[in-house]
Structures are given as structure tokens and as C-alpha cells.
Amino acid sequence: MHIIAPRPLVRRRSGFTAFLRWACISAGITGAAASGLAQAEPVTLNIASINNPDMIELQKLAPQFEKANPDIKLRWVTMEESVLRQRLTTDIATNSGQFDLMTIGAYEAPIWAKKGWLAPMTGLPADYDEADLIKPVREGLTVDGKLYALPFYAESSMTYYRRDLFEQKKLSMPQKPTWEEIGKLAAQLHDPAKGVYGICLRGRAGWGENMAIVTTMANAWGGRWFDEKWQPQLTSPEWKKAVNFYVDLLRKYGPPGSSSNGFNENLVLFSSGKCGMWVDATVAAGMLYHGKDSKVADKTAFAPAPVAATDRGSHWLWIWSLAVPKSSKSQDAAKKFAAWATSREYINLVAKDSGWALVPPGTRQSTYASAEYKKVSPFSDFVLDAIQTADANKPTVQPVPYTGVQFATIPEFQSIGTVTGQAIAGALAGKGSADAALEASQAQAVRMMRQGRYLK
Numbered sequence: 001m002h003i004i005a006p007r008p009l010v011r012r013r014s015g016f017t018a019f020l021r022w023a024c025i026s027a028g029i030t031g032a033a034a035s036g037l038a039q040a041e042p043v044t045l046n047i048a049s050i051n052n053p054d055m056i057e058l059q060k061l062a063p064q065f066e067k068a069n070p071d072i073k074l075r076w077v078t079m080e081e082s083v084l085r086q087r088l089t090t091d092i093a094t095n096s097g098q099f100d101l102m103t104i105g106a107y108e109a110p111i112w113a114k115k116g117w118l119a120p121m122t123g124l125p126a127d128y129d130e131a132d133l134i135k136p137v138r139e140g141l142t143v144d145g146k147l148y149a150l151p152f153y154a155e156s157s158m159t160y161y162r163r164d165l166f167e168q169k170k171l172s173m174p175q176k177p178t179w180e181e182i183g184k185l186a187a188q189l190h191d192p193a194k195g196v197y198g199i200c201l202r203g204r205a206g207w208g209e210n211m212a213i214v215t216t217m218a219n220a221w222g223g224r225w226f227d228e229k230w231q232p233q234l235t236s237p238e239w240k241k242a243v244n245f246y247v248d249l250l251r252k253y254g255p256p257g258s259s260s261n262g263f264n265e266n267l268v269l270f271s272s273g274k275c276g277m278w279v280d281a282t283v284a285a286g287m288l289y290h291g292k293d294s295k296v297a298d299k300t301a302f303a304p305a306p307v308a309a310t311d312r313g314s315h316w317l318w319i320w321s322l323a324v325p326k327s328s329k330s331q332d333a334a335k336k337f338a339a340w341a342t343s344r345e346y347i348n349l350v351a352k353d354s355g356w357a358l359v360p361p362g363t364r365q366s367t368y369a370s371a372e373y374k375k376v377s378p379f380s381d382f383v384l385d386a387i388q389t390a391d392a393n394k395p396t397v398q399p400v401p402y403t404g405v406q407f408a409t410i411p412e413f414q415s416i417g418t419v420t421g422q423a424i425a426g427a428l429a430g431k432g433s434a435d436a437a438l439e440a441s442q443a444q445a446v447r448m449m450r451q452g453r454y455l456k
Contacts, residue, residue: 043333044073045100048088050320051078052264053287054153054360055103058341061349065340072333081262082206089414092117097327100334104149105208106140106319106392107407107414113148119324119331120146124339132344132364134384140319140392149321150342154362155283156386157216157315158379159303162296165189165196165276179220179245179306182277186253189276198253200275201246204262205425207407207417212316213279214424215406216305217242219313224396225408225416230454232445234420234438242308243434247427259429271296279305281318282386283361285379290357302379304386310397316406317390319362362387412452419444 049055055078062074077099079087084103091098092112104112112118124130130138133151141149159182161173169188174181186198202210215225223238233239250258255269263280270278271288273296278284288300305315322338324331340346344366350359357376359367361383367373368384395405402408407417423437449455 042071042073043330044075045330045334045337046075046077046098047101047103047337048084048091048099049076049078049103050081050084052081052320053358054283054320057350057354057358058152058346061346061353062337062341064349065337069336072337074337081208085208085414092325092327095327097325097329099325100328100330101338102323102325103152104321104323106317106321107208107404107409109141109149109319109321109323110143110403110409111411112323113143113146117326118148119326119328119335120148121150121324121335121338122146123332123335125343128339128343132366134363134365134387136317136388136390136392137319137363140317141321149319149323150338151319151321151363152342153283153360154317154319154387155281156317156362156383156390157213157280157305158282158285158382158386159277159279159305160270160284160288161185161277161301161303162189162273162275162299163301164299166301173301173303176304176311177306179217179308182279182306183245183249183253186249186277190253195274196276197255197269197274198276199249200255200261200266200269200278200280201250201258202262202266202280203250203254203258203425203428204260204265205418205421206262207414207421209262209421210425210428211417211421212318212406214243214246214421216314216316217246217308219396219405220306220308220310222309222397224398224400225413226400226402226449228399228401230401230449232416232442232449234442234445238309239438240435243424243427243438247424247434250428251430259425273299282379282383285383286357286359286361286377289379290355290376302382312391312397313395313405315386315390317387317392318406410452410454412448412454416441416445416448 059076066072066074088102137151137154141147141151159177171185171188190198202213204210218239221238221242223236223242224233227233266278266280267284267287269275289297307314322341324334328334344364347359347367356373368380374380390405392403392405402410407413420441423441426432427434427437
């Protein structure tokens with residue numbers, strides 16, 4: 001019996017390839033072009049992302065971009081904020097090229113752009129409308145006239161408070177509260193027996209965690225990270241007043257374990273009605289008023305971030321943005337997705353999916369001009385004003401050689417801010433005094449600035 005073997009699969013592929021080449025020749029396409037058509041595969045973009053609600057929403061809606069762009073596939077690597085910072089800094093400094101698109105902030109963008117690590121965001125679609133970007137946000141991502149990252153959302157800081165608790169205690173929030181007034185209110189609201197704490201503030205160590213709020217407090221007291229000659233100023237009277245006030249406030253009127261709480265933990269505490277006041281990012285407004293887990297939407301009110309000796313630098317400016325590293329081999333595809341994710345089209349898509357109150361805030365004038373957004377977001381004009389008045393070029397009342405409200409735009413700051421944050425978190429946890437934490441941080445900062453050759 002003769003068995004007729006089936007034609008090998010490779011022969012079939014070869015036959016198809018030959019046919020495709022014949023078709024290409026007939027159409028005037030030859031050589032490498034024909035081979036490319038036969039072997040073309042979608043570009044896969046590796047995207048480093050933070051695990052916050054707005055970026056999670058982006059991942060949820062991103063398949064719509066892939067459907068419209070079948071030649072591009074997206075691969076997400078989502079990390080907690082401090083892990084993201086460390087991994088991206090290592091990746092871009094070593095030129096390892098693990099990522100095609102990075103979620104970075106207002107601190108990294110100008111530093112990395114000046115080092116030549118980022119691809120400029122040129123060649124954007126005509127309808128992207130860079131002029132629609134809010135001016136301080138656009139300027140924060142621009143170096144030498146070129147945009148090096150596209151803003152996904154931007155934020156300042158503000159004070160949230162429980163209207164019902166204020167009414168029960170017959171208290172009123174000042175129109176422009178000072179930190180001293182906030183302290184007095186916290187004392188009156190504090191009722192741990194009923195599970196209510198006077199105030200929540202970030203306590204978890206990190207230059208982007210506790211140092212975000214602590215730096216704005218130091219600014220409000222008239223402090224600065226460095227003087228005009230780059231000498232660290234962490235033991236100045238202004239810093240000592242601010243940090244002692246912060247530690248004392250949370251020890252007396254904050255929830256247990258404050259030194260472990262960051263943005264997400266405090267959001268849960270406040271939204272569940274356990275904090276009388278919370279000073280943090282403006283981006284939380286949409287979550288508190290319209291988030292699916294919010295239990296205090298009808299009881300939440302807001303006021304500006306507190307001031308002290310001055311209002312300069314008392315509220316921060318931060319921009320989460322999408323940037324393309326020079327090491328990416330798929331820069332055009334990465335820019336295409338970044339432009340889509342930060343466009344008016346995407347904002348409208350989120351509005352349709354989750355409601356106008358939860359669109360990425362702080363980036364476009366058109367968002368704040370939208371009647372739909374204003375209707376559901378009583379905080380919209382307030383937030384826009386906070387972002388527009390946060391001046392990164394004038395973070396304190398004193399002359400400084402750096403830009404940035406809650407950070408200093410030098411590469412060394414990440415380490416200095418981390419060390420200082422750890423020391424202050426230790427003081428908050430009862431491991432030494434605030435003054436001792438600042439003395440230790442000052443010594444470390446001086447050493448790092450000498451290593452960086454800022455100081456002799």
C-alpha cells in the first residue's frame with residue numbers, strides 16, 4: 001500500500017510567498033519591499049505606567065487605540081510610584097531600552113531632556129493643539145522651546161474637609177486658611193473614640209510622598225532647599241518651624257500609623273469619613289465627588305492649600321506625562337500613542353466611559369471651558385486657578401538657583417529628597433526629634449552636593 005504523504009507545511013508557505021512576490025512584481029513592488037509585506041508584524045510598545053486611577057483607566061480604554069491602529073500593540077508594565085521612579089531612572093541612565101514609553105513627572109522631564117535622554121515630541125498631529133495645553137503645564141515639559149513629554153494629567157494641592165463634621169462642631173473653614181488655623185481646627189475635629197481623626201497628611205517616606213507636602217509647608221514658612229550658592233538650608237529656622245509643626249500635628253491629630261500613609265491610603269481614610277481634613281493633590285477632587293467608592297461626596301468641601309508666612313510655594317505643581325526615551329526603537333509609534341492618550345479625543349472618550357468628573361484633569365483649557373465638565377465638577381475653576389498660580393520659577397520668597405515647587409530640578413535632588421523624607425518619617429514614627437532629622441538630612445545633603453561639585 002502506498003501512503004501519499006501530505007505536502008510539507010513549509011512548501012505551502014513557500015508557495016504563498018512566491019505568489020505574493022509575483023503579485024508585488026505585477027504591482028511594481030520588488031525586492032525588500034515585497035519581503036517586508038510578507039513578514040510585517042505589529043510593533044509592540046513597552047509602556048511603564050504608574051498604578052493610579054487615571055492610568056488604570058487609560059489601560060482600560062487603550063484597546064480602542066489598538067483597534068484603530070492594528071499595526072501597534074501595547075504591553076503595560078504597571079508599578080507603584082516609588083518603584084516606577086527607581087526603575088525608570090536606572091533604565092534611562094543606562095540606556096537599556098526596556099521601555100518605549102515612560103510615565104514621568106515634571107521633575108524628570110527637564111533634567112532628562114537636557115541630558116539628551118528623551119526624544120522631542122515633534123511631528124504631532126495637526127489637531128493635537130499644543131496651544132490648548134495650560135501654560136504652566138506646557139512650560140514645565142518644555143526645554144529650549146521643544147516639548148519633551150505630553151501631559152496626561154496635572155495637579156496642584158488643596159484642602160479637603162468634611163462639611164458635616166464642621167457643622168456638628170459649629171466650625172467654619174477660613175476662605176484662605178493658614179496652617180495655624182488648620183491646626184486649631186484639627187484639634188476640635190479630632191475624636192478617635194468615634195473613629196474620626198483631625199487631619200490626614202502624607203507620612204510615607206519619599207521625595208514624591210511625604211516630601212511633596214512637607215516641602216510646600218517649608219515654602220509657606222519661607223524656607224528653601226538651597227540658597228543662591230547651592231548650600232542646603234534644611235536646618236534653617238523656616239524648615240525647623242515647618243517640620244516641627246508637621247510632626248506635632250500628625251502625632252496629635254492624625255490617624256495611627258501616619259508614617260506609613262501615602263496618597264492612596266489617605267484617600268481611602270478620607271472617603272470613608274475617618275479624616276476631618278486632608279491636604280493633598282487636586283486630582284483627588286474628582287475621585288471624592290464622583291468616585292465609585294466615595295462615601296462622602298455630598299459631605300466634602302474644599303479650600304486652598306494652607307499658607308503660613310507667605311503663600312508663595314504653598315501649593316505644588318506636578319505633571320504626570322508620557323515621554324519617549326531616545327533608546328526606543330519604536331519612537332514614531334510611541335509618539336502616536338502618547339498623542340492619542342493626551343488628546344481632547346481621549347478626554348472625551350473618558351467622559352463617555354466614566355463621566356466628565358473623572359476625566360484626566362489639569363492639562364487642557366478646553367476641559368475647563370467645557371459646560372459638561374463645569375456642571376459636574378464644582379471644583380473645576382478652583383483647581384484651574386491653583387494650577388495656573390503655582391509658579392515653578394518662583395517657588396519661595398527667597399532667591400533660589402533651581403526651579404520646582406515641591407522639588408528642585410537637579411539630578412541630586414532625588415537622593416537628597418529620599419534621605420530627607422526617610423528621616424522625617426522616622427521622626428513622625430517617634431524615632432527621634434524633627435530637629436535631629438533635619439540635622440542628619442542637612443549633613444547628607446551637603447555631602448551629596450559636594451560630590452556633585454555644587455560646593456567646594
